[in-house]
Amino acid sequence: MKKATERVIKNFPMLESKITAYENVLLIEEAIKGLNEIERTFLKLVWYFEEPESQSFDMRNLYLYLSDEWLDFALELITDYFRNETYLINTKPTFSIIKEDDEYLGMSQFASYLTENGLNFSKQRVSVSYKRGKMPEPDLVIAGVKYWSIQTADKFLEENKSY
Structure with a gap:
C-alpha cells in the first residue's frame, strides 16, 4: 500500500x-x-x-x-x-503554501519561539547568527524568505540550552 x-x-x-x-x-x-x-x-x-x-x-x-x-x-x-x-519530481520544492497554522516559522516567529522557550533571541539576533553560520539552515526558502520547521527550532533549542 x-x-x-x-x-x-x-x-x-x-x-x-x-x-x-x-x-x-x-x-x-x-x-x-x-x-x-x-x-x-x-x-x-x-x-x-x-x-x-x-x-x-x-x-x-x-x-x-x-x-x-x-x-x-x-x-x-x-x-x-x-x-x-514515483520520484518523478526529483528537485527540492520550489513552491509551497505556508499558512498560519502550519508548523513553519518565519524569522520573527523563529525568534519569538526561541525566546518563549528560554533562549533570548530577537529577529536581528537570528539574522546575524544565521549569517555567521550559528543557526540551522532553513527548511524552506520561498521568494528569499526563510522558514524553519518547529522540529528544527526544537532541535536548535535542545542543542543550545546553555546558549
Missing part, C-alpha cells in the same frame, strides 16, 4: 476494504455505492495511487467535489505521491 493511500485511509477508514476493487470491473460500481462525493473522489485517487498505469484520475473531481481542507489535502497527497513515491 502506498504512503499516500495510507494517509487517505487514516481519514476514510471505510475505504480500506475497497482499495483493490479497481482490479475487477464488476466490483467498481459496488465499491462506490453508498459513498458520498468526497469519499468517491478519494477512493478514485487511491486507485490511481495504487495502479497509475491502468487507472486514471479525473482532476475535474477535485474541482467538482472538494473544497477547503479536502482540496488542500488532495493536492498535498498528489504532490507528495509524485515526489516521494
